[in-house]
Amino acid sequence: SQQGEEDPQALSIQEGENATMNCSYKTSINNLQWYRQNSGRGLVHLILIRSNEREKHSGRLRVTLDTSKKSSSLLITASRAADTASYFCALYGAGGTSYGKLTFGQGTILTVHP
Amino acid sequence: DGGITQSPKYLFRKEGQNVTLSCEQNLNHDAMYWYRQDPGQGLRLIYYSQIVNDFQKGDIAEGYSVSREKKESFPLTVTSAQKNPTAFYLCASSLALYNEQFFGPGTRLTVL
Numbered sequence: 001s002q003q004g005e006e007d008p009q010a011l012s013i014q015e016g017e018n019a020t021m022n023c024s025y026k027t028s029i030n031n032l033q034w035y036r037q038n039s040g041r042g043l044v045h046l047i048l049i050r051s052n053e054r055e056k057h058s059g060r061l062r063v064t065l066d067t068s069k070k071s072s073s074l075l076i077t078a079s080r081a082a083d084t085a086s087y088f089c090a091l092y093g094a095g096g097t098s099y100g101k102l103t104f105g106q107g108t109i110l111t112v113h114p
Numbered sequence: 115d116g117g118i119t120q121s122p123k124y125l126f127r128k129e130g131q132n133v134t135l136s137c138e139q140n141l142n143h144d145a146m147y148w149y150r151q152d153p154g155q156g157l158r159l160i161y162y163s164q165i166v167n168d169f170q171k172g173d174i175a176e177g178y179s180v181s182r183e184k185k186e187s188f189p190l191t192v193t194s195a196q197k198n199p200t201a202f203y204l205c206a207s208s209l210a211l212y213n214e215q216f217f218g219p220g221t222r223l224t225v226l
Binding site: 003035044 | 147149155156157158159162164170173202204206211212213214215217219220222
């Protein structure tokens with residue numbers, strides 16, 4: 001399966017702390033993406049990182065990709081209560097039967113306490 | 115405003131009935147997608163369309179059908195053959211395959 005596996009399943013922190021979520025996968029990828037979902041809403045794209053990239057930043061977000069370990073991490077620095085949401089990694093496989101299919105992990109539920 | 119819309123937000127259906135979920139985008143995107151999300155789970159791909167008049171099955175296409183007659187529209191029909199249709203359905207679009215996807219607000223379907 002192309003599906004990413006996320007760790008931890010749930011994370012509870014205080015405002016101001018950093019939050020780190022991890023995603024591991026089993027096959028070669030074209031790119032890996034991170035999305036956020038507030039309860040009962042649609043998803044919002046956060047960052048896309050290609051297989052030949054190692055790190056990307058966007059505001060308080062930092063994503064790393066280690067293709068040798070087949071893993072990625074999302075770091076949210078100086079978290080805020082408004083960051084409370086579910087975070088999903090999603091990956092595009094490198095081809096074959098996975099062509100055109102973005103496969104989502106089960107998600108990490110992040111709760112940031114004021 | 116550019117965006118992707120889904121209607122209705124909530125939908126109730128009796129067993130044995132077909133129902134069609136609407137998805138429209140004005141982002142001029144070529145690719146569109148339908149996903150299903152069950153409680154506490156990630157998204158699973160039902161169908162996707164790379165371009166008008168073309169669509170491909172995703173991982174859970176059984177019991178669903180789609181059409182892509184216009185670039186802006188990608189309706190999903192949940193047929194009576196879908197054994198467990200109660201779920202949250204999300205539509206998305208992207209400039210092309212492999213790009214970031216933009217999601218609609220979702221339709222919550224409940225079968226009574």
